[in-house]
Amino acid sequence: MKLLRRIFFPLWKIRARFWVRKRIKEEQEPIRKVASALKDSLKGKLDVEEKLWVKNIEQLRQELKQNEQEIIVTDFGAGSPNENRTPQEMYTGVVNSTKVSKVVCASKSPFWSLFLHKLIREFQPEKGLEFGTSLGLSASYQASAMTINGKGKLITMEGSLSLVEKAVSNFTKIGLINIETVQGRFSDNLEKVLSQNNPIDYVFLDAHHDKNATIEYFETLLPFLSDNCVIVFDDIRWSKGMKKAFSLITQNPRIKFVFDLKEMGVCILAPENKERVIYKVK
Ligand SMILES: C[S@@+](CC[C@H](N)C(=O)[O-])C[C@H]1O[C@@H](n2cnc3c(N)ncnc32)[C@H](O)[C@@H]1O
Known part of the structure; x- marks a missing residue:
């Protein structure tokens, strides 16, 4: 699997660059913002503050790899x-x-983590919710983007107590204070988290990888999502079930922008009378 990724990822990047070139000047803001986040991630473009955070988080990744x-x-x-x-x-x-x-191998790669960071820099959410903290690497990328934005809080949920303990100590180590970590099964905590943090402007699902569970979480999320919420689904081709889940979810009438980036799928909500656009960068 890793070998295949190593071969196909550079090819995907070439296709992604073409897509970015076509869409970077789009009139519709959500398309422009996703294209811009992807462009910067492909270029590894970082401003001074971003560089500092990324350096510290990647140093943490290296330490975890050797632990x-x-x-x-x-x-x-x-x-x-x-x-x-x-x-x-x-x-x-x-x-x-x-x-x-x-x-640490199950964490999002530096490229995809940076893409999440850049999405948050572009969309400036007030409340973000992550499914699947693990050791806290993707959460660190997302919360650091909120820190640079000067606004935003990330709530990250994780079932395993041992991982929550490690993640919390990692957040402290790199100096992030805008993350709330919630331990326990998503099914036990989700409703409470949502009612305490209503509305949610950004969601990243990187956890359960089960068709029915993913659809259920999405349906539970829906009433709590802000009008222009950004929802990122990871591993949309991980299994037949995950493929089906993404395809069913994207048919929801509140979703008006769909970006199928092969590994991740980005969905953006907009008013119901708007026509839906679907882009596939595969
Ligand atoms: C792929 S890892 C997350 C990696 C992390 N987002 C990163 O990139 O650094 C998925 C995590 O979700 C947690 N998880 C999976 N299903 C869960 C559930 N139903 N409830 C709570 N946690 C769950 C697992 O324990 C695991 O740590």
């Missing part, structure tokens, strides 16, 4: 694409003994 400490993780997600965990198994959680250096 051979054993850690007991409880996973309430779907595991791997071929595992076919039952809803009961996912509810109970699967307990695994692993190493920090292995857990």
Whole structure:
């Protein structure tokens, strides 16, 4: 899988550059902003403040990669694409003994993390919600963008207590104070988190990887999303179920902009009378 990614990712980047060139001057603001976030990520373009945060977060990633400490993780997600965990198994959680250096491999890469950072710089959300904290790397990219924006709070949710403890200490280490970390199953915490943080302007789902669960979370989110909310779905081709979930979700009438970026899907809400546009950068 990693080898395939190494081969195909450079080709995807070429296609993405073409798409950016066509869309960067679009009249419609959401399209322009996504194109701009992608352009800057492809170029690795960072201003002085961004450079400092990215340097510190990537230094943290390197430290985590070298950390051979054993850690007991409880996973309430779907595991791997071929595992076919039952809803009961996912509810109970699967307990695994692993190493920090292995857990960090499941974090978003520097490229995609930077893309999330740039999306937040462009869209300037007040309230962001992340599904799946793990060690806190993607959360750090997103919350640091809010820090630079001078506004915004990120709520990040994680089931495994051991990971929450590590993530919180990582946030402190790099100096982020605009993150609230919520421990527990999403199904147990989501409604409360949403009612306390209504409305939500930005969501990043990078966790459960199960078709029914993903659709359920989206439906629970809907009444709490602001009119122009940005929702990022990770791993939209991770399994047949995730592909189906993304395809069904994008048919919701509140979603007016869909950007299928192969690995991630970005959906943006807009008023119902607007026509939907769908871009595929595959
Ligand atoms: C891919 S990792 C997140 C990586 C992180 N976003 C990053 O890029 O640094 C997914 C995380 O979601 C958590 N998770 C999966 N399903 C969950 C559920 N139903 N409730 C709570 N946490 C869950 C897992 O424990 C795991 O740490």
